[in-house]
Amino acid sequence: xxxxxxxxxxxxxxxxxxxxxxxxxxxxxxxxxxxxxxxxxxxxxxxxxxxxxxxxxxxxxxxxxxxxxxxxxxxxxxxxxxxxxxxxxxxxxxxxxxxxxxxxxxxxxx
Amino acid sequence: xxxxxxxxxxxxxxxxxxxxxxxxxxxxxxxxxxxxxxxxxxxxxxxxxxxxxxxxxxxxxxxxxxxxxxxxxxxxxxxxxxxxxxxxxxxxxxxxxxxxxxxxxxxxxxxxxxx
Numbered sequence: 001x002x003x004x005x006x007x008x009x010x011x012x013x014x015x016x017x018x019x020x021x022x023x024x025x026x027x028x029x030x031x032x033x034x035x036x037x038x039x040x041x042x043x044x045x046x047x048x049x050x051x052x053x054x055x056x057x058x059x060x061x062x063x064x065x066x067x068x069x070x071x072x073x074x075x076x077x078x079x080x081x082x083x084x085x086x087x088x089x090x091x092x093x094x095x096x097x098x099x100x101x102x103x104x105x106x107x108x109x110x
Numbered sequence: 111x112x113x114x115x116x117x118x119x120x121x122x123x124x125x126x127x128x129x130x131x132x133x134x135x136x137x138x139x140x141x142x143x144x145x146x147x148x149x150x151x152x153x154x155x156x157x158x159x160x161x162x163x164x165x166x167x168x169x170x171x172x173x174x175x176x177x178x179x180x181x182x183x184x185x186x187x188x189x190x191x192x193x194x195x196x197x198x199x200x201x202x203x204x205x206x207x208x209x210x211x212x213x214x215x216x217x218x219x220x221x222x223x224x225x
Binding site: 049085097098099102103 | 114151213214217
């Protein structure tokens with residue numbers, strides 16, 4: 001079952017950074033934090049994942065607190081195409097299924 | 111396009127009929143997953159294959175549901191005697207399988223409507 005808590009919705013102005021928070025206070029030492037997003041009527045799209053250290057790729061940055069009980073996904077320059085539902089998932093590296101929860105619906109406003 | 115593909119994209123059926131969906135994973139991916147998503151909810155895990163072996167099933171996968179991956183490539187998900195509660199988006203995903211926690215790549219889904 002979902003082990004994360006996310007705000008149900010957020011708005012962000014186009015061109016600004018979108019910071020999406022996630023609480024995972026019961027995370028275990030061997031569990032990774034994954035982020036996916038789902039644009040309307042499409043399948044989920046992988047964004048990024050990490051264990052302890054902050055991670056960055058061409059899509060986003062993932063900031064994980066030192067105690068690993070929360071994290072933030074950062075989209076540095078949000079565009080209208082970033083409007084989607086964003087899911088934060090914790091999963092052991094040996095696990096095979098994702099528990100998605102209900103995610104955060106991000107709306108990027110022109 | 112070398113991503114995960116699913117067919118059909120949409121299926122409308124009458125209650126009591128059988129339906130079958132197909133998923134073609136990314137070619138070198140050993141693992142294949144099925145999820146179900148209802149309106150306003152995130153995807154829910156149904157089952158998972160490692161090559162042709164079905165290794166895990168969710169309690170959501172009732173005895174009316176059956177999934178196969180006969181040659182370790184494409185997979186089919188069949189729902190027998192469909193019910194209105196089966197109306198949902200059925201998503202397929204695949205992963206390399208080099209390590210258990212590698213990221214999954216999702217297909218566009220098959221939207222099922224049971225009348």
